[in-house]
Amino acid sequence: MKRYLTIFKNGLVRENPLLMLMIGLCSSLAVTTAAANGVGMGLSMTFVLLMSEIVISSFRKLIPDSIRIPVFIIVIAAFTTVIDYLLKAYFPDLSRAMGVFIPLIVVNCIIMGRVEGFASKRPIPEVIADALGMGLGYTWVLLGISMIRELLGNGTIFNIRIMPESYQPIIFFILSPGGFLVFALFISFNLFLKSRLKNGEEECK
């Protein structure tokens, strides 16, 4: 049980796909204009990651090595189509807000990286822990970025007004330059935490 917990926590912080590995950036900046969109994208991504990892892990001994990449792409594309149509049917507003970025989950490097580097070698239970850890690690960063952007750019979080009525929204944060800036500060904060952690470990020794 402990092993699964370690794998799960790995994705949340230490190998967080966005902050540490810096992959899968595109979707994380484009859809984070409102907190609801951030969570929607994060959970869609987690779903595709989880299902693809399970399928590929269970077929890992059958997939010939030489054609594994096309097989992975087909599996990922199939689940991306599923989530695309599910969102269109049940959450049309969310689907419209995220637009082309839902189909683009298929080229998200996080999924390909986890499938190739983890799921194609490990048994199913470990793979589930990994997918949930990575997926939620992605989701919490998205939620963080989108909450900051929605709060500053619109004065609300999840459409609930937080700032006083007299607050003048800084539209900059909803537009693309704000996205880049908030993300820069996120990485910077994270690098700071990382260096503090490292110093702490050295002192312990």
Add this chain to the structure above:
Amino acid sequence: MNLFKIFISALLIDNVILMRFLALCPFIGMSSDENKSVGMGLAVTFVTVLATSVTWPIYHFILKPLGLEFLQILVFILIIASLVQLVEFYLKKMVPALYTSMGIYLALITTNCAILAVTFDNISKGYSFLEALVYAVGAALGFLLSLLLMAGIRNRIKTSPIPAFLKGTPILFVSASLLAMAFMGFSGLVK
């Protein structure tokens, strides 16, 4: 006139990187010097136009008449992946010099989300074949333009005093933010 409008808005107003956050991985990874960024930009332009000229007819003449629109994601990504492979084989055999200078960029293009996004846009915006091609060229050149600008900025960053907490990747995103702000000035260009 209409074609020109499509071209300009794809190139500047809806710049794939700075305004739509597509293809950020190569934007950060491949913009470390000007030559690299031009090589990557040209390779992307070539593949985008090629991908558009294949996916558009396939969608309109095969998928749509047969009612198979739901296969769009699957078909498009496979087409792009195999196109990149084909181009790679062809260049390796016929123009080895070009291949060695472009080789690494070509392999990276399959995971470039700008190309896939352009092919989806062409369908969702209901462009005709010619409009789709112009849009593809515009978007891909927009990619090249921002990559090149970023490479220039990075050259300057190397010798500038940067605040310690922004050193490394954060400063790249801060510069991208400023660059995006500059590009927002184009937004009134086409009505």
